Amino acid sequence: MRGEIVLEEPFRWVDLNRGQRIVLAGLISNVLLASMQIFAGLWGESRAVLADGIHSTSDILISLIVIISLGIARKPADDSHPFGYGKIESIAAFLVGLVIAGAGVTLIYGAAEAILGGVETVPGALPLGVSGVSIAVKGALYSVTIRTGRELNSPGVLAAAQEYLSCIACSSAAVAGIVGARLGYPVADPIAGLLVAGIIMRVAGRTVWSSVRDLMDAALPIQQVRAVRSAAEHVDGVRRVTLVRTRRMGSRRLVELDIQTDADLVVEEADRVSAQVHARVAGQLDPADEVRVSVAPSSNEKVQREKMAATIRTIVQAHAERFLSFQGPRMIRLGKDLCADVTLLIPQQTSMEQAYGLCQDLERDVKRQYPEMEVIVRLQTPAPGGGER
Ligand SMILES: [Zn+2]
Numbered sequence: 395m396r397g398e399i400v401l402e403e404p405f406r407w408v409d410l411n412r413g414q415r416i417v418l419a420g421l422i423s424n425v426l427l428a429s430m431q432i433f434a435g436l437w438g439e440s441r442a443v444l445a446d447g448i449h450s451t452s453d454i455l456i457s458l459i460v461i462i463s464l465g466i467a468r469k470p471a472d473d474s475h476p477f478g479y480g481k482i483e484s485i486a487a488f489l490v491g492l493v494i495a496g497a498g499v500t501l502i503y504g505a506a507e508a509i510l511g512g513v514e515t516v517p518g519a520l521p522l523g524v525s526g527v528s529i530a531v532k533g534a535l536y537s538v539t540i541r542t543g544r545e546l547n548s549p550g551v552l553a554a555a556q557e558y559l560s561c562i563a564c565s566s567a568a569v570a571g572i573v574g575a576r577l578g579y580p581v582a583d584p585i586a587g588l589l590v591a592g593i594i595m596r597v598a599g600r601t602v603w604s605s606v607r608d609l610m611d612a613a614l615p616i617q618q619v620r621a622v623r624s625a626a627e628h629v630d631g632v633r634r635v636t637l638v639r640t641r642r643m644g645s646r647r648l649v650e651l652d653i654q655t656d657a658d659l660v661v662e663e664a665d666r667v668s669a670q671v672h673a674r675v676a677g678q679l680d681p682a683d684e685v686r687v688s689v690a691p692s693s694n695e696k697v698q699r700e701k702m703a704a705t706i707r708t709i710v711q712a713h714a715e716r717f718l719s720f721q722g723p724r725m726i727r728l729g730k731d732l733c734a735d736v737t738l739l740i741p742q743q744t745s746m747e748q749a750y751g752l753c754q755d756l757e758r759d760v761k762r763q764y765p766e767m768e769v770i771v772r773l774q775t776p777a778p779g780g781g782e783r
Pocket of ligand 1 (some may be wrong): 450
């Protein structure tokens with residue numbers, strides 16, 4: 395296979411061209427197999443092989459969705475579609491799921507009618523040969539695809555490999571049905587057809603269900619959400635993760651996180667914490683996925699105020715030789731700012747100048763730590779009638 399899908403947007407999975415080549419090889423094999431199977435099923439009168447042909451056709455449609463998702467769905471977000479075009483993939487998957495389900499119901503109806511009405515016809519050698527070819531081709535595709543998927547560590551390619559196993563199951567059922575019919579049990583062929591139709595319905599159900607979930611912005615699987623939360627919580631400086639919101643946009647995953655940092659972090663540090671959370675979480679996802687981190691100071695103001703009060707106490711204590719004892723600080727909110735209110739008991743012989751100097755020094759030291767903070771220092775002497783500033 396030398397073909398390559400030409401994309402408008404660079405596709406950022408691990409190894410673009412190999413993954414794409416595998417998907418494209420599978421698609422072309424399926425087109426050939428599906429036409430052979432449908433022809434052989436109709437011409438050779440085998441319901442099982444006809445059903446298998448429909449199954450291969452549904453695989454083609456699903457591969458086409460993957461290819462669409464690499465094109466339109468990856469168009470970057472713009473003013474009219476600020477979240478991007480990823481949902482087009484889910485809408486296409488939903489419609490394809492309905493088409494596959496319709497085909498499945500038709501096959502079930504036909505096979506049931508054949509079983510109940512009594513089958514006379516016995517499939518010829520052509521459908522048997524085609525099913526044999528199908529098993530061989532899909533077996534080869536499976537082994538190449540699973541190897542590539544493991545090497546690239548690509549969930550999309552691994553899922554394609556898994557699908558080949560159900561293809562092999564379908565074609566094997568068809569072989570069993572045809573062999574049974576040729577051994578004198580004509581009903582074996584429509585029974586195999588029914589089995590294949592059951593597998594088709596399962597594929598349809600899964601396609602419809604997952605596309606509806608994506609369209610409804612359902613969360614990612616709970617293990618993934620937990621892993622994201624724990625990655626964020628383990629970053630230094632994160633006090634609390636208050637929100638983890640996840641959803642799918644086509645094949646991309648979108649993760650939004652709200653984190654709280656210590657309230658006294660400077661903006662630059664908070665930015666660094668947020669960048670680290672972003673890197674940790676993004677490290678768990680694919681490069682195409684999107685992570686947004688909002689950071690806010692810890693809303694736990696009580697804890698925050700206690701921490702500030704403790705710091706201010708340490709600052710006051712640094713001047714302990716200039717007063718007898720102190721009370722506070724009381725932390726008071728004044729509009730947007732916090733105010734620290736400290737009461738000092740000073741020796742009676744303290745001069746006005748010393749007292750004033752002490753107040754100035756305390757205010758300066760507190761403001762060095764908390765520039766926005768208002769400081770009130772009340773001075774008292776042990777005797778009645780103490781001064782106050
Ligand atoms: Zn298949």
